[in-house]
Amino acid sequence: MADTVPPGRYSGKRDIRTDAVNYAIELGAIEKTFAGHQVLKKVSLRVKQGEVCSIIGPSGAGKSTLLRCVNLLEQPDGGNMVVAGQYLAAGRSHPRRELLQLRRNVGMVFQSFNLFPHLTVLENIVLPQRRVLKLSAEEARERGAELLKRVGLAEKADAYPAKISGGQQQRVAIARALALEPKVMLFDEPTSALDPELAQEVLAVMKEVAASGMTMLVVTHEMGFARTIGDHLVVMEDGAIIEQGVPEEVMTNPSEERTRKFLSAVNR
Amino acid sequence: MIALQTNTFEFWAKYFPQLLAGLGVSLQLTALALLFGLPLGLLLALGTEAKLRAVRWLSVAVVEVGRGAPALVVLYVVYFGLPLLSWSPEAFICAVIGLTYTTAAYTSEYLRGGLKAVNPGSVEAAHALAMTSGDVLRFVVIPQGLRVAVPALMGFAIQIFQATSLAYSITVSELTANASGIASSSFRALEIFALAGLMYAAITVPTSWLTNKVEERLTLRQ
Numbered sequence: 001m002a003d004t005v006p007p008g009r010y011s012g013k014r015d016i017r018t019d020a021v022n023y024a025i026e027l028g029a030i031e032k033t034f035a036g037h038q039v040l041k042k043v044s045l046r047v048k049q050g051e052v053c054s055i056i057g058p059s060g061a062g063k064s065t066l067l068r069c070v071n072l073l074e075q076p077d078g079g080n081m082v083v084a085g086q087y088l089a090a091g092r093s094h095p096r097r098e099l100l101q102l103r104r105n106v107g108m109v110f111q112s113f114n115l116f117p118h119l120t121v122l123e124n125i126v127l128p129q130r131r132v133l134k135l136s137a138e139e140a141r142e143r144g145a146e147l148l149k150r151v152g153l154a155e156k157a158d159a160y161p162a163k164i165s166g167g168q169q170q171r172v173a174i175a176r177a178l179a180l181e182p183k184v185m186l187f188d189e190p191t192s193a194l195d196p197e198l199a200q201e202v203l204a205v206m207k208e209v210a211a212s213g214m215t216m217l218v219v220t221h222e223m224g225f226a227r228t229i230g231d232h233l234v235v236m237e238d239g240a241i242i243e244q245g246v247p248e249e250v251m252t253n254p255s256e257e258r259t260r261k262f263l264s265a266v267n268r
Numbered sequence: 269m270i271a272l273q274t275n276t277f278e279f280w281a282k283y284f285p286q287l288l289a290g291l292g293v294s295l296q297l298t299a300l301a302l303l304f305g306l307p308l309g310l311l312l313a314l315g316t317e318a319k320l321r322a323v324r325w326l327s328v329a330v331v332e333v334g335r336g337a338p339a340l341v342v343l344y345v346v347y348f349g350l351p352l353l354s355w356s357p358e359a360f361i362c363a364v365i366g367l368t369y370t371t372a373a374y375t376s377e378y379l380r381g382g383l384k385a386v387n388p389g390s391v392e393a394a395h396a397l398a399m400t401s402g403d404v405l406r407f408v409v410i411p412q413g414l415r416v417a418v419p420a421l422m423g424f425a426i427q428i429f430q431a432t433s434l435a436y437s438i439t440v441s442e443l444t445a446n447a448s449g450i451a452s453s454s455f456r457a458l459e460i461f462a463l464a465g466l467m468y469a470a471i472t473v474p475t476s477w478l479t480n481k482v483e484e485r486l487t488l489r490q
Contacts, residue, residue, distance in 0.1 A: 071396055096400070103398035110396075114389035118411050127407055128397040173393075180397065 022049040024084060024184050024215035030069055031078035031090070032062070039065045041239040042079065047184075047232070052216045054226035054247065057236035058262055063219040066236070067186050070217065071106040072099060084183040104132060107177030111189040113169040115161040115176070122148065122157040125176045132180060140179075147175040151205050167198030171205050178209070185209065187218040203229075223266055227251055235259045280463050283450050287460075290446035291467050293360070297432040297442060300364045302425060305371025310410070312376035313383060327376075334373020340434045342366045347438040363435035371428055375421060382417030383409060415486055422479040426472050433468075443467060 025047040032040040039062045047053045055063045068074040070083060076090035084105035088094065094102075115124050125144035129135045135143070148154045151171040153164075161169050170190055177185060187206065191199035203225050210216055210229050220226055226233055226247050233247035235256070243256045254260045274282070315327030334342070343366040350357060350365075357365075386409050394404040433444035447464035451457035 073392060073396060100398045100400065103396055106396075108393070108396040110389060110393060112389050114387075114393035116390050116394070116408055116412075117387060118415060128394075128399060131400075131403045131407065132398045176393075176397070 023047060023082070024049045024051070025070060025217060026082040027066070027070070027079065028081060029079040030066065030076045030081065032065055032069060032074060032076050039239050040069070040076070043236075043239070043241055044079075045234060045241065045244075047215060047217055050213045050215055051231045052210045052218065052229055053232040053234060054230040055217070055219045055234045055236055056221070056223070056226060056262070056266075057242075060238075061236040062239040063236050064188050067108075067188050067217060067219050070184075070186055071103050071108055073108075100132075104180060105183045106186060107180060107182035107184070108186045109170065109173050109177055109188065109190045111192050113161070113166065113173045113193075115169055115173055117161050120158050120160055121153065121164070121172050124161070124172060125179050128176065129179050143179060144175075147179055148172070150178075150208075151175045152201075165198055166194050167201045170194065170198075170202045174202075174205055174209065182214075184215045184217065187216065187220070189219050189221065191220070191222055221266060223251065223263075235262065237262070276459050279454070279456060279459055283454075283460060284463070286446050286450065287443060287464060287467060290441060290443035290464075291471075293440065293442040294429065294432045294444075295471070297360075297363055297367060297435060297440070298425065298429040301367035301371045301428055301432075304364070304368040305428075306375055306421070308368065308372035309375030310379050312372055313379035314405075316376065316380055317383070331373045331376050334369050335377070339367065339370045339431050340437060342370055343434055343438050359435070359439045362438055363432070363440045367428060367432065367435070370431070371424070374424055374428075375417075378417045378420040378424065379413060381420070382413035382415070384413075385416045386412040418486060419479055419483040422475065422482065426475050426479075429471060429475075430468065 023046045025045070027043060027045045029042040029044055030040050031038070031042055043062070043066055045053075045066075055066070057063055065074055069076045070081070072088070072094060075093075078090050080087070080089040082088070083102060086098075086102055086105065088098070088102065115121075116127065119127060122141065122144050125147055126137070126140040129140035129143060130137065133140075145154065145157065148157055151174060153168055153171055153175070156164055156168060156172075161172070164172075174190075190206065191202050194202065199222070203222060206216070206218070206225070207229050218225070218230070230247045233244060233250045234241055235243040235250065235254075235258075237258055243250060243254060243259045250259065251263060254263060312327050312331050315323050316331065318324050318327065337345075343363060346366040346369075347359065347362045350362065390408055390412070391404060394408045395401075399407070432442055435442050436445040436448065439445070443464055447460050450460045454460065
């Protein structure tokens with residue numbers, strides 16, 4: 001469990017896979033400490049290509065920090081990882097090119113949506129395509145409109161984020177992330193700030209994204225989503241993975257007492 | 269005395285063109301001070317938040333001197349100082365340089381406040397979307413920060429417009445200088461300065477009103 005990813009399985013440049021199993025994300029003994037408090041204690045995790053992996057656990061367990069380490073919004077202090085075929089070791093600052101390459105492959109959706117408030121819904125989706133993919137304005141708008149249609153918000157293209165509901169904002173945020181055609185999507189409690197009704201419309205979009213074959217790592221409190229859409233369930237507590245497996249099995253028959261306690265608390 | 273025989277309105281009508289020319293110069297000074305001062309203010313705002321300590325300290329020093337020294341003192345330093353560096357531009361240019369510096373120093377504080385008010389989540393999202401740091405600044409941080417700072421900047425524009433009257437002291441023929449000249453030749457200071465005051469107000473009052481409107485609109489959108 002606590003092993004780093006063996007470098008031997010990568011070719012000379014260490015960013016091309018040479019073994020048979022296709023993992024979209026491999027985390028090896030990731031460590032992170034904030035002000036003397038160890039938030040992640042050598043966490044290792046593998047997510048297969050096209051798999052939906054849900055991470056649950058009490059707040060303060062380090063779920064969000066782990067997710068943020070995957071696209072290096074947080075710099076891990078120890079360990080290494082392979083994300084979408086790119087090898088990254090902790091404990092050194094990453095060159096700009098490496099960071100941008102990683103983030104092009106990894107989309108992220110935040111709890112607080114984080115749309116650009118000064119841009120319209122469509123402009124939110126157009127901007128990264130223009131600047132990152134270097135698409136023409138016309139092409140970016142066309143693709144943006146298509147993505148808005150996909151998340152059911154074609155008619156909101158010209159609205160400003162403040163004028164639409166939280167659920168709609170989150171669907172726009174998903175469309176914005178998808179616009180870069182990432183290989184992996186990270187969701188950091190995407191429905192926690194939403195009323196149940198609005199959460200459902202976001203979950204419906206996530207379900208559709210999952211069905212399209214996207215590899216997804218989802219920190220969530222939505223047990224229904226983790227159970228029905230998720231392929232793999234990870235339970236974290238106190239900076240470590242305490243249990244993982246097939247969602248149905250973990251949920252109905254947890255092997256750890258702490259998992260049982262957590263599940264009974266959220267299902268109450 | 270012939271001048272005393274005309275009533276106030278005839279007197280105003282006679283000298284209005286001369287004051288209007290002065291107002292034109294005041295407005296030009298304001299426009300140029302803002303045109304050069306605002307981009308400099310933005311650079312200083314970014315400089316005070318720079319990672320490099322030398323850049324930070326230099327920016328803070330430039331801002332603090334500019335805010336600490338009265339605009340009039342800055343004008344004198346430019347007007348009498350530049351010839352010592354063997355460059356003697358005309359008074360109007362000196363006024364533009366001095367007012368630009370004052371504008372840059374003051375607006376940098378408003379802009380810095382605006383940049384600090386930018387929603388950090390949207391900045392993080394931009395980074396997560398693989399945008400370069402330069403792009404994040406240009407397309408996410410600065411546009412949002414500017415919007416926050418706009419009402420304060422418009423208020424400052426009104427102040428710097430009024431401060432252009434200080435250019436009188438370094439012989440620029442702006443509105444106050446022209447009014448003063450007319451006052452000393454006609455001995456009707458109260459009337460001519462009343463007209464000058466009305467002309468200043470004709471610019472500042474609508475601008476303040478516009479500032480309030482803009483502030484309202486920006487608040488509504490948030």
